Amino acid sequence: MDKATTSSIDTISQTCIAVRLRLLNRVVTNFYDDALRPLGLKVSQMNILVAAAKMGTARPAEVCERLHLDVSTLSRNVERMKARGWLEVLPDDDGRAQPFRLTAHGRKLLEKAAPAWKQAQQRAKALLGDRIVELLGEAVGRLKTEGRSP
Amino acid sequence: MDKATTSSIDTISQTCIAVRLRLLNRVVTNFYDDALRPLGLKVSQMNILVAAAKMGTARPAEVCERLHLDVSTLSRNVERMKARGWLEVLPDDDGRAQPFRLTAHGRKLLEKAAPAWKQAQQRAKALLGDRIVELLGEAVGRLKTEGRSP
DNA sequence: AGCCGATACTTGCATATACAATAATTGTGA
DNA sequence: TCACAATTATTGTATATGCAAGTATCGGCT
Numbered sequence: 001m002d003k004a005t006t007s008s009i010d011t012i013s014q015t016c017i018a019v020r021l022r023l024l025n026r027v028v029t030n031f032y033d034d035a036l037r038p039l040g041l042k043v044s045q046m047n048i049l050v051a052a053a054k055m056g057t058a059r060p061a062e063v064c065e066r067l068h069l070d071v072s073t074l075s076r077n078v079e080r081m082k083a084r085g086w087l088e089v090l091p092d093d094d095g096r097a098q099p100f101r102l103t104a105h106g107r108k109l110l111e112k113a114a115p116a117w118k119q120a121q122q123r124a125k126a127l128l129g130d131r132i133v134e135l136l137g138e139a140v141g142r143l144k145t146e147g148r149s150p
Numbered sequence: 151m152d153k154a155t156t157s158s159i160d161t162i163s164q165t166c167i168a169v170r171l172r173l174l175n176r177v178v179t180n181f182y183d184d185a186l187r188p189l190g191l192k193v194s195q196m197n198i199l200v201a202a203a204k205m206g207t208a209r210p211a212e213v214c215e216r217l218h219l220d221v222s223t224l225s226r227n228v229e230r231m232k233a234r235g236w237l238e239v240l241p242d243d244d245g246r247a248q249p250f251r252l253t254a255h256g257r258k259l260l261e262k263a264a265p266a267w268k269q270a271q272q273r274a275k276a277l278l279g280d281r282i283v284e285l286l287g288e289a290v291g292r293l294k295t296e297g298r299s300p
Numbered sequence: 301a302g303c304c305g306a307t308a309c310t311t312g313c314a315t316a317t318a319c320a321a322t323a324a325t326t327g328t329g330a
Numbered sequence: 331t332c333a334c335a336a337t338t339a340t341t342g343t344a345t346a347t348g349c350a351a352g353t354a355t356c357g358g359c360t
Contacts, residue, residue, distance in 0.1 A: 008264040009203045016200070016267070017274040018182045018193045019217075020286040025175040026317080027218050027293060032168045033318085043168045044346060050166070053159045061308065067169075068177050070348045075310060077346075096308040096355045114158045117166070124167040127292065132285040136170040139278050143177060176347080183348085194316060211338065220318050225340060227316075246325050246338040303360085311352070322341070328334085 024128070031123045035116040040084075041109065046117070048077055049086060049110055052102045057090060059099045068143070081106070174278070181273045185266040190234075191259065196267070198227055199236060199260055202252045207240060209249050218293070231256070 013019075032043035051066060052058045060078070064071050078100060081087045086106035090099045102110075125133060163169075182193035201216055202208045210228070214221050228250060231237045236256035240249045252260075275283060 009200060009260055012196075012260075012264070012267055013200050013204050015271070016197070017271060017278065017283055017286070018178060019197050019200075020283070020290050021171075021175050021178050021274075021278075022194070022197065023218050024286060024289055024293075025171055028168060028171050030318080037319095042345070044172070046162075047166070047169050047172065050159060050163050050169075054163050059308090068173050069346095071309065072311080072349080073347050079310095080345080094308085094356075096353095098309065110159055110162075114162070117162055121165070121167060124171075128167065128171075128289050129285065132282060132289065133167055133170070135279065135282040135285065136167070136174060139174055139282065140170050142277065143174075180348080187349095192315070209338090219316095221339065222319080222341080223317050229340095230315080244326075244338080246323095248339060301360105303358105305356105305358090307354100307356075309353080309355100312350085314348090316347075317345080319344090320342085322339105324337100324339085326335105326337070328336095330331100330333090 028124045028127070031127075032117070032120040035120040036113060039109065039113050039116065041113055043120075045077060045081060045086075046110070046113060048074070048081065049102060049106055052087060052100065053107065053110060055101075057099050057101050059097060178274045178277070181277075182267070182270040185270040186263060189259065189263050189266060191263055193270075195227065195231060195236075196260070196263060198224070198231065199252060199256055202237060202250065203257065203260060205251075207249050207251055209247060 029043055032046070036043060036046060047067065048063065051063050055062070060071055060074050063069070064074050067074075078087055082089065082100070085103055086109060087100045088103050090101060092099050179193055182196070186193060186196060197217060198213065201213050205212070210221055210224050213219070214224050217224075228237055232239065232250070235253055236259060237250045238253050240251060242249050
């Protein structure tokens with residue numbers, strides 16, 4: 001048997017960060033989606049609603065920078081949530097811009113979602129542990145100023 | 151202003167594990183996908199190829215249990231990779247089963263992918279830090295025996 | 301004014317992902 | 331053996347996600 005070849009696959013299998021992170025992402029995303037399902041809300045959408053709530057007037061490019069989301073991804077997410085009446089587009093002097101904000105309906109939804117969120121958050125914390133949550137926060141913080149030098 | 155309402159949104163915004171985990175998952179997935187792009191391979195696919203390589207004969211349900219993937223997701227991923235000649239389905243006595251394995255072509259691809267993987271892995275490690283990678287591994291380990299008590 | 305590069309989104313396309321429903325097969329108990 | 335539950339995978343539908351290409355607008359420069 002080819003020892004070198006086998007070991008490169010073994011190495012990936014045993015140490016790949018993407019495998020671990022993506023696996024846990026699937027599991028944890030399901031925690032939140034399960035909890036939020038009765039509200040007709042997905043965690044991906046809740047994330048955007050929360051960002052909009054915090055920003056007041058949200059500009060797509062700015063939201064994407066915060067969440068490290070592709071603008072095209074956000075564009076379609078916003079589209080769906082506009083259709084549901086959770087977000088509304090605001091007028092703007094700049095004809096290119098499509099700033100949006102949470103509607104009253106959207107805010108109500110977020111408030112109603114808080115208990116479900118809490119439940120999922122507890123499950124996630126129990127699985128991951130407090131320390132890892134802290135460290136994830138630090139990594140996100142590290143990201144904010146990275147790769148934006150040109 | 152309604153203090154209690156605002157603070158529930160603030161709490162989510164500042165502490166939500168899903169936000170952090172999903173954000174980092176997007177960023178890290180892009181590290182790997184960028185590195186693997188010249189090979190026409192995505193990290194999601196590489197994960198499955200590696201699992202298949204390790205298992206020899208891979209049964210879909212078993213792969214899904216390992217990776218915490220929905221069977222329908224795997225089904226279509228395998229379909230694409232069969233079409234590319236990276237995987238092949240094996241005959242089986244049980245008419246329901248569709249066990250598959252890596253083809254020689256698939257194995258070659260994995261070997262060629264190793265340097266790209268290593269590069270992405272280093273970027274990921276630099277962003278996340280060694281400790282977090284360890285802890286992610288522990289969380290995955292914890293998962294294996296969880297939530298399977300019928 | 302008029303051209304042109306930069307900016308801000310949107311659209312086309314492919315893949316990833318999951319839930320619900322379906323299909324095919326197996327095993328089991330009467 | 332036959333009916334029925336259980337197992338294993340696929341198909342229908344919806345959302346998420348990103349890259350490339352397209353559209354519209356803005357701002358400067360001549």
